[in-house]
Amino acid sequence: MERKLLMSMKNIVKQYPGTLALNDISMDIYAGEVLGLIGENGAGKSTLMKIMIGAETATSGELRMHGKNYAPKNPIEANALGVGMVFQEQSLILNLSVAQNIFIGREKRFIRHGFVDRKAMNEAAAKVLAEMEIPQIKASTRVNRLDFASRQMVEIAKVFDAVNGEAKEGSVILLDEPTSVLNAEEIRQLFKHVRRLCAAGNAVIFVSHKLDEVMEIADRICVFKDGCLVREMENRAEEVNEAVLYEAMVGRTASNEYYQLGRQRMPEETVVLELKNLSKRGFFADVSLQLHRGEIIGICGVIGSGKEELCAVISGDEDPTSGEIVIGGKVCKLPSPHSALRQGILSVPRERRAGGIISDFSAYENIYMSNYDKVKKNGVISPKLAREQAEEYRKELDIKLPNVDQKVGNLSGGNAQKVVFARVLASDAEVLLLDHPTRGVDVGAKAEIYSIIRDIANQGKSLIVLGDTLEESIGLSNRVVVMKDGEVTRIFDAPPEKKPEQVDIVKYMM
Amino acid sequence: MDKQVHTSRVGEEFAQEMKKQSQKERFMSLAPLIILLVLIVIFSVTAQGFFSINNFYNLLNQAAIPLVMSLGLTFVILMGSTDLSAEGLGGFIGSVVALMVLNSKNDMNLGAFAIPLVVLISIGVSMLSGLLHIKGKLPSFMVSYGVSSIMSGFAVLSYRGVPARIRDPLFTVMAQGNFLGIPYLTWIAIVTFVIAYILQNRTRFGSYVMAIGDNEAIAKNIGINIEWTKFKVFVWLGLCIGIVGVMGAVRVGQGDVGIGSDLVFPAITSVVVGGTSLSGGKGGVVHTLIGAFIVTVINNALVLLGVSPYIQQAVQGLIILGAVALSVPHGKNLIVK
Amino acid sequence: MQKENSMWSKLAFNRETMIKLFSLVSVIVISCVFCVMSPAFLSRRNLLNILKDLSPVLMLACGEAFVLMLGSIDLSTGCIASCAAVMLTVLLGKIGPAAYLVVLGYGVFAGLFNGVAHTYLQIPSFIATLSTQAIWQSCAYLLSGGQPLAMLPDIWPYVNWGKASFFECVPLLFVVAFLVLLAYTVISKYTGIGKTVFAVGSNERATWLMGQNVRLAKMLAFLMSGLGAAIAGIFFAVKLKSRIPTVGVQYNMLGIAAAVLGGVQMTGGRGSVFMTLLGALLITIIQNGMNVIGVDGLWQQIIFGALMLAAIFMNSDKDHKGLVVK
Amino acid sequence: MLLLSGTGITLMEQENREAKKMEGYKMKRREKAAMLSIAACAMLVNAAPVMAESAEPLTIAVSMRSTTSEYHMQYVAGAELFAASLPEGTAEVQMLPCEGNDDKQINDINALIASKGDNMILFVDANNAPNITSIAEACEEAGVYWCAAWNAPEGILPTSYKYWVNFQSCDAVKQGYDIAVNLFESLPTPGEGKICVLEGMLANTANEDRMKGLNMALEEYPGIEVLDDQAGDWDTGKALNITENWLAKYGEDGIDGIWCACDDMAVGVVQALTAKNLNGKILSTGVDGTSAGIEMVENGELACTIANNGWLQAGYGCAYAYAAKTGVLDTETMDDLHRMFLTNGYLVSADTLADYKATFVDSQPEYDFTDLDYPIAGPMFEE
Known part of the structure; x- marks a missing residue:
């Protein structure tokens, strides 16, 4: 059967300073299908989703939706154009009710002479929840009363409504790791909705690490690796199994020199x-x-x-x-x-900006933050000693810094991480x-x-x-x-x- | 092929952990109410004359002005800011309204029109301090301190030391008259509470303030006009300060800058003791109502218990420390400023 | 880079020194205005007055600066000062000069009390210090037995050092205050725990993960604030030769204003303790100057508020994009 | 007044906008801001109405607690009355309010001394007694003649100072005693009943003396029982709350009278009583003789108040200081009576109301400031 093209992407590239997140991705999304995206961490899946929802803009390449050019500036615009996304971290306001959360930013149709008609909003929300077959969640309960899984379902309901409400001829819904907190029963229910949505002429993009789930729900599976779309295959049971997917995902083995295997010594x-x-x-x-x-x-x-x-x-x-x-x-x-x-024991945290460095401080101050004693002279921190230490590490780790007094806040990712390593080395942690x-x-x-x-x-x-x-x-x-x-x-x-x-x-x- | 989708032991534990945490949170949000009831029980037993209809009305009247003030501050704190301008601005409004109606000093007599005019002035000044905070990116604490000092200067200037005694019959009736046994001033407080409740739960503005307080990034992402909402919060604050100024003048029967004194800090205490968190995003108007009653009950009971005036402040401080310690979330790596 | 910044960088100004410089500029500008209005402003005697009035505010401000740098606030400094003033007068009569040590100990204890309430009970510092303010105010009343008595002449010799001054315009009070300020600056700038206080204000999560003792830093900040307040209390007692339990109440906000005018940002992590000297100087000059040039009493508060707003407006570095100013 | 405040602030706002619109001269925001602050200071400072012109005229400084108390503003009026009695342009008055902050009172006085040298005289109502010692030292050093009223610490007398001309005071203890006795006599059964006591600001000298007077009266009237004692900090609002609590606690017929330490608080007490239309049935007292106090005595809501006649105290205080400065008086040779005397407060109760209004309210009393014996009501200390 001839499937209607909903969204098409032509050689999308996303270049971050220093890393090529997406390398020439071209993909078409048809109405009524579930597209599974798999790939390792950092393979570019989330970046692509962010571009589709308008949270990021592509460096180059072309996005078309319903045949028209599509370049949303923020999620609200994307919703209006028929593309909705369920973010991985919760984006619900804990203190507001379920109904208020679902319709936040879009309350215009419930306004009766200046006031939000609470009853109408709750009814509309109840209708959306019923559609999602989760009637056990009452529209007026506050979100912080719900358990984790129901919050996830409300999040999904909110996106379904935002997108379905406006788009007439089919929309695209992106689910980023939706099942990580759901139990078996809730996953089955989610899949029912996904199928119901596809039947109604929409497309669903399903990103998950759980290959068994992807194989169960997806019509087509795209495999991402290092920012490239390496394989695109129909999900026919006889052809596709976990081994095939693993092979596609992992591809070539690492070259020895890259990880300097020669210098790996026996513990x-x-x-x-x-x-x-x-x-x-x-x-x-x-x-x-x-x-x-x-x-x-x-x-x-x-x-x-x-x-x-x-x-x-x-x-x-x-x-x-x-x-x-x-x-x-x-x-x-x-x-x-x-x-x-x-x-x-000392840790190097994942979010460098939030947990690894203090951006208001200069490089040499950051370096001695884990171990003051090394830069102390008769009980007092001596800036001279600290600058010498920083100079030493700057050469040793080849950190590109105009001078050690520069604020760390505006350093590139790589250099900031080297400053963190300098601090870790200076701390003499074992x-x-x-x-x-x-x-x-x-x-x-x-x-x-x-x-x-x-x-x-x-x-x-x-x-x-x-x-x-x-x-x-x-x-x-x-x-x-x-x-x-x-x-x-x-x-x-x-x-x-x-x-x-x-x-x-x-x-x-x- | 469909592998049995099972959730592991860890998944089960995670769900239980989450359930326990949300139950704890539900209890924590009730903590202020429980503290209020406990205080009422203790004081009814110990303080003579506490548990009586007469004293109940008394509590209601005394809670009127602090309640309106804390309602004004609730949205400001829900957004994560603080505002001290009420001390000077409230005093100024009180002094000026007394000069505008029939009074002992000048022959101006605007009668009932004075009230809306004065409240408009209060909104104007509050909007200005909001403008400085939002556009000028100045800390709201310091801006409001400056505005408060300017306004209390103008207040004193307005009556040059001889407070104007209010003669206007409307004001004297408002001071003493009551309707269904409840004095008019308390009705004003009740009406303000209802308006605040509607604002918080029935309008977009209420949800937007909660969203900004919870996480400004999400709010921007949802497409909320953050600066405009913040500005409206200062308009509401100006309205409440205007009402408080008028109520103060009505209650004491004369206009003096003292009306504004000792308004701000008890109001902020009520908002926080009620369960609204200073970093924004949690709590609300009903919490503030409970908080205002907790503070008023403490003051009232200390007088009824005949506690010596010297230690009254200490007892009040200790009780509030205890109440907040109970209703504030605790966690190892919870960041509390 | 916009053209302007390059212009500035040519003059080897970076934004940091610009802000530091600014409070100095405003102090000079306002002094000139007052001096033009009445030449007596810069007379030797008035300098003595200014420096004498400056000392207590400076002590409160440099203590408060530590807490503000955490991103928190201490509203109890005024009442700790009052309580310390009363305690000094009472104890001087009983145990002589040892009273000074006891009062400093009391300051440390009051600071730690705030620290424990904020750090371990995790009560927001605004409310914690507001409650302890009430507690110390009551203690001041109880200690003084409700009587605002003057110091009895027999203990005056312990207190007369307050009147001494060097070449007639630098009071001993100010010299002591300056030494304490230097000590506070060294602690905040050159000791590990001082650096941690800065770091906590700037990014508490990172400081915690970097293995710094965040709790100790917070306790130290409140300790320094309490100690500063106690020293201010000693200055009040020495200056006024009296034990008035309500002497420090109004100085709390002035201490905070002085710290903020010295460049300390209320969101934490920025500003320096030493600069509170300029902030305190600015406030004292405004109040003193208005009296010297004879501004009418009724107008003084209006002008004080207006100059406060103007100074805060100039002093805040507005090019801080994205910083959410609460 | 409001327009002034409105324009004042919007003016600053326009300055801001004009500064931004400076064309043709691309200034960094910081430069524009510095220029703005100079303009703002200059604009605001010279807008202040009372400006000291050249230093010749003698400055009469009046240092008191706050501009919000009508009684303290009577001081300023009294000083102006005295200034008017001198030849044109010889003196002008400068008010030094300290808003209850003792340190500020000392600082303000020192600042004025630094600016005016000895070309000034000073009338002080010390915020608290101990401040007198520091003021005395400052004035001795600078050679400024000054007078004090109300508060002074024990053992510190004008006689041990050259420049401290005199110390006058209404006898606060006697006042506390007089209003208490008046209240006890005007109770439904004179001399018996239950009263509540509303103090002023804790640890304030005037308040402590009035309480001593009250306690003396209580010893003489065993029939009076004190139900409760609270502090209202001289604040009308607080007095109102406390009275409401008392009415709730003791019931409307449980209290026969309320001893109240000042008129400002009496306004709050009477408002609370009128809310339960008990005004007139339960009487209260006041001190200071403010217009509100007099009015309440008139309506029979207040048993009595004491008009301390601020005009007289400040006027003659300045007169004495001026006389000492111009050599008419020599502080060494003055006898104790002139150095320390009591001025008589004017007990205003229902019966003495008529002639009090005649002399003080309807017509401004003419004071002959040259007759320095007029204010003396009696020696402060009976030998």
Whole structure:
């Protein structure tokens, strides 16, 4: 049957300073189909979605909707033109009722001489919720009373209504990781709606890490890798199975030199850090692990696998509910990153701007922030010593800085991360937790960061790395720990000569 | 092929954890009401004459002016700002309205028209301080401190030390008369509360203020005109200060700058004790009502208990510290400024 | 880069020094205006007055600056000062000069009390310090037994140092205040914990993750504020030779205004402790000058408010894009 | 008045806009702002009505608590009366309100001394007694003749100072006593009943003395029972709330009278009573003799008030200081009576109301400031 073209993209490119997020993507979206998008973290899926919803603008390329040019400036405009998106993080106002949230920004049709007709709004909301078959949620309850899953359903209902309401001839709805917090029953219900929507002539784009779900719902599957659309296939049961998808997603194995495998050394015997069935209710359970001096452990897992929370607990940012952390043979409590640093543990957080640097401070101040003693002269911080230290690290890590007094706020991603590494090195911490160290950094800077990580390991320090991509985790680490739904499913040894295949690891991840 | 979609043990725990957290949050939002009831019970038992119809009316009247003031400040705090201009502006409005109606000092007699005129002036000044804060990007705390000092100067200038005693019959009736047993001033407070309730729940403005307070980025994303909404918040504040100024003049029967004194900080205390968070986005008009009653009940009870005036302030401070400590969220890496 | 900025950078001004410079410029400008109006303004005796009036406000301001740099606020400094003034007078009579140490100890305790209420009970600092303000006001009443008595002549010798001055225009009070200011500046600029206070104000999440002791920094900030207030209280007592429990109440807002005029941003993380000297000087000059040139009493408050607004308007760096000013 | 305030602020606003529209001279915002601040200061300062011209005329400084109390403004009027009695242009009055801030009172006086040197005389109603010692030291140093009224600390007397000409005061203790006795006598059963006590500002000298007077009266009237004692901080609003609470606590017939420490608070008390139309049945008292106080005595809502006659106190205070400055008086040779005397407050109650109004309200009393014995009602300390 001839399918009506809803939206078409011609060689879309998105260039961030230093990284090519999207590389010449061309794709057509037809009415009535569910398009599955899969790919590793950072493969460009979310960036493409942001461009389609108008939260970002493409560097070049052309977007057409219903045959007309389509360039929305913000989500509101996109909704009006028939494109709606359910954001990954909640965008609901907790203090307002469900009805108010659904229609926020679009209350015009309920205004009766200046006041919002509350009853009419609640009825309209009830109708939308009924359509979504979630009548158990009352339109007038406040959102902060709902549990996580219902909030997700309200979020989806809000987008469906925003888009369906206006667009006459079919619209495009983007779902970014919608099922990460839903249970089995709720997922089944969501799929029912997706099918109902497609039958009504709309298109749904479904992004998920759970390959089984994608295979269950999607009509067509597009595979993204490093910003390119590498495979586009019909989802015919006999042809498509998880192995095929894994192969498409991972593609070529990493070149040796990129991760400087030659400099990967054997870890020593002494155990620097040991976790004994450590668990945190609701995030991860019974994780036991031994970290040796000079060893790099890579932890892999999808979003919601608990690897970030594990990292947060080890670095003292969060508290575990049970289990022990043993450092240098002694069980110790880590109530705060401050006490963790005193035990020699320091983390490099994922959001560099929010958690890694203080943008109002200069580079040399940032560098001594984790260890004041090194720059103290008779009890007082001496700026001269601090500047010398900063100068030293500037040369060692080759940070491109006009001078060490420059505010860190306006540095590029790569340079800012190098300042963070300089601070970490200056802190003399023994155990380092790197949370996506190379996220949002250009390829050149990535290689430099890898060599810094190698230097750190060779100095006898031990690292736990949450790799930005699977390939990175395998390439860097001596051992790869795979986590899924809060449990350690498998630990692979990854000596330089016999690195495990990505395909084998992915099996345990998804 | 359809692998059995199961949620792991961790997923179950996560759902339970979330349920426990939302129950805790629901309890926390009720904490101020529970504190109010506990206080009423304690004081009824200990303070002689507390639990009586007469004192109930008394509470209602004394809560009138602080309530209108805190209603004005609720939206400002919901947006995450603070405003101290009421001290000077309220005093100015009180002094000027007394001069405009039939009074002992000059022969001006605008009668009932004085009230809308004066409230308009108050809105005008409040809009100006809002303009300085929003457009000039100045901290609202300091701007309002400057405006307050200017306005109290003008207030004193307006009557040069000899306060104008109000002779206008309308004002004297408003001061003493009552309707269904409730004095007119309290009716003004009740009407203001109803308007505020409607503003918060029945208009777009109310939802937009909540959205801005919760997360300004989301609000901008939804397409809300943030500056215009903030501006309207200052108009509402000006209206409330105008009403408070008039009520103050009516209640004391004369116009003096003292009407504005001791207005702002008890009002902000009521808003926060009621459960509205200072960083914005949580709480609302009903919370402020509860907060205003908590503060008034404490003041009233301390007098009825005959607590020596010297330690009254300390007792009040301690009770408020305790009440806020109970109703404020606690968490390890919760950032509280 | 717009043309203007390049013009400025040629003159080797960057925006930071511009703001610092600005409060100096406004102090000079306003002094000249007053001087033109009445030459007695810069007379040796009036300088003595200005510096004497400046000292208590400066102590409150540099203590308050620490808390403002956290992004929080301390409304209890005025009442801590009153309580300290009363305590000094009462104790001088009983235990002599040791009273000074006890009062400083009290200042530290009051600061820590605020710190615990804010940091451990996680009460917003606005409300926490508003409540402790009421508590210390009551303590001041109780300590003075409700009687605003003058110091009895027998303890005057302990207090006469307040009247001493060097070459007739720099009072000893101001010298002590300046030394305390220097100590506060060194702590805030050159010690680790001082730097942490700055960092917490600028980005608390990052400071926490960097392994700094955020709680200790907050406690220190409130401690410094309490101590500053106690020293201000000592200055009041010494200057007025009396124990009046309501002496400091009105100085709380002036302390905050002085810190803000010194360039400390209320959103935290920016500004310097030393610059509060200029902020305090600006406020004192305005009040003193208005009396010297004979501005009518009724107009003084209006002019004070207007100059306050003008100074805040000049002082805020408005090119801070995106900064959400609460 | 409001137009002035409106234009004042909008003027600043227009200045802002004109400054922005400066064409042809691309200024950085900072320069424009600095230029604006000079214009703003100059504009605002010379708009102030009373300006000190050249330094010749003698400055009569009046330092008192606040411009919002009618009684304190009587001081300023009294000083102006005295200035008018001098030949044209010899003196002009400058008011130094300190809004209840003791430190500010001292600072203001020091600033004026620095600016005027000894070409000034000073009349002070100290915000609190202890301030007198610092003022005395400042005036001794600068050679400024000055007089004080009301508050002075024990043991500090004009006789031990050269420039402190005299200290006059109505006897606050006696006033507290007089209004208490008047109230007790005018109760439904004279001498018996239950009263509530409404103090002024805690830890304020005038308030503490009036309370001493009240307690003296209470000893003489055992039949009077004090139900409660609260502080209203001289503030009308607070007095009103406290009275309402009392009515709720003791019921409308549980209280026979309310001893109130000043007229401003009495206004609040009477308003609360009128709300329950008890005004006139439950009587209260006041001090200061403000127009509001007199009016309430007239309507029978207030048992009595005491007119302290601020005009007389300030007028003669300035007269004494001026006399000492011009050598008419020599502080060493003045006898104690002239250095320290009581002025008589004028007890205004229902019966003395008529002639009080005749002398003070209807016609402005003519004071002959040369006759320095006129104000003396009696020695301050009986030898």
